[in-house]
Amino acid sequence: MEESEGSGESEESRESGDGDGNVIRTHALTKRYRGGQLAVDRLDLTVPAGSVFGFLGPNGSGKTTTIRMLMGLIEPTAGSARVLGHPMPRAARTVLPHVGALIEGPALYGFLSGRDNLLRYDAADPTADPRTRRTRVERALERVGLTAAAGKRARAYSLGMKQRLGLAAALLQPRRLLVLDEPTNGLDPQGMREIRSLVRELASDGTTVFLSSHLLDEIEQVCTHAAVMAQGRLITQGAVADLAAGARGRLVVTTPDTADAARVLKEQGAADVTAEEARVTAEPPDRDLAEVTVALVTAGVRVRGLTVERASLEDAFVALTGEGFDVAG
Structure with a gap:
């Protein structure tokens, strides 16, 4: 009241x-x-x-x-x-x-x-x-x-x-x-x-x-x-x-061996794996990233860099709603 x-x-x-x-x-x-x-x-x-x-x-x-x-x-x-x-x-x-x-x-x-x-x-x-x-x-x-x-x-x-x-x-x-x-x-x-x-x-x-x-x-x-x-x-x-x-960031692996890196990341439990020129991005797996790095190196992937990019509000929106954010309409 x-x-x-x-x-x-x-x-x-x-x-x-x-x-x-x-x-x-x-x-x-x-x-x-x-x-x-x-x-x-x-x-x-x-x-x-x-x-x-x-x-x-x-x-x-x-x-x-x-x-x-x-x-x-x-x-x-x-x-x-x-x-x-x-x-x-x-x-x-x-x-x-x-x-x-x-x-x-x-x-x-x-x-x-x-x-x-x-x-x-x-x-x-x-x-x-x-x-x-x-x-x-x-x-x-x-x-x-x-x-x-x-x-x-x-x-x-x-x-x-x-x-x-x-x-x-x-x-x-x-x-x-x-x-x-x-x-x-x-x-x-x-x-x-x-x-x-x-x-x-x-x-x-x-x-x-x-x-x-x-x-x-x-x-x-x-x-x-x-x-x-x-x-x-x-x-x-x-x-x-x-x-x-509240949204997970993106795992970014910089490497010339993108196909092999993408395969290893999937084996390690990473989701939404995307291979681009000289880098692979993915949703981080639920495990220590040091273990992921060891798995990549053991598989012969030449790792030039491995980072987790901070999640943005857009990532949070997608995580909450399961859809993209339509900025045009």
Whole structure:
């Protein structure tokens, strides 16, 4: 049962989290659309305060629907969600002034310049001091690298520039929580690096960042914690290092004798053995790698190197779901 607004929580705990150090917590959160489509299925999500939390899953896995429920944009069919210690969507007016969000791309006035769009956004915020409005807008434009293009009409912006402008709108005020839905969509590699750097900077300033993406590499580079969604269900969540550690790495043998090496590795119990030019990769067998090395040498394989590559989030995803990660659709 949800706690009422008048419960005995301190004001500080309300504003920063739920009393357990969590900025977002959901219980059995569910969204079913008309026609019976189940978009989110009994989601139990926990986002620690101060984390950069990656919300990971293929397109269509329920990430954006979850975010829309967390922000009070749509009502859940069942279950509950608390953001910054308050029940959503009931406490949206209390919560949202402390949250910056970029969801499904920014809504912009195409006939206005980037700068004027931000001035409109800031003017719509009842907590924003109009005397310092232009200073906030210029600072936000600078943070996302749009100062030079601030005078252009938004309709002339590329997709990546529109993403930057939407992020600038989310950064007009200091935020306890920043929610970003696919923030690097449409950006070139340099732009993606800049956004990742900005996310790290915000986190170091104490802002909790909740970042959804279908790009595993992006999550692994910038996030401290992550959750994996697939077909509306939560597969796993936790520290990124722990999630990757849950998957076994790949054994890599560098040798000119790839056929013989592949045969020996299979005899030693290695799985998914793949021979490439001058190297063989495999899922490590359940035995001491020193024994595997001895077996290779005894069989006459010229071993130039033998290592175990660290497992990635992609390895973890495949291990958990038994399928690849469709980054395109």
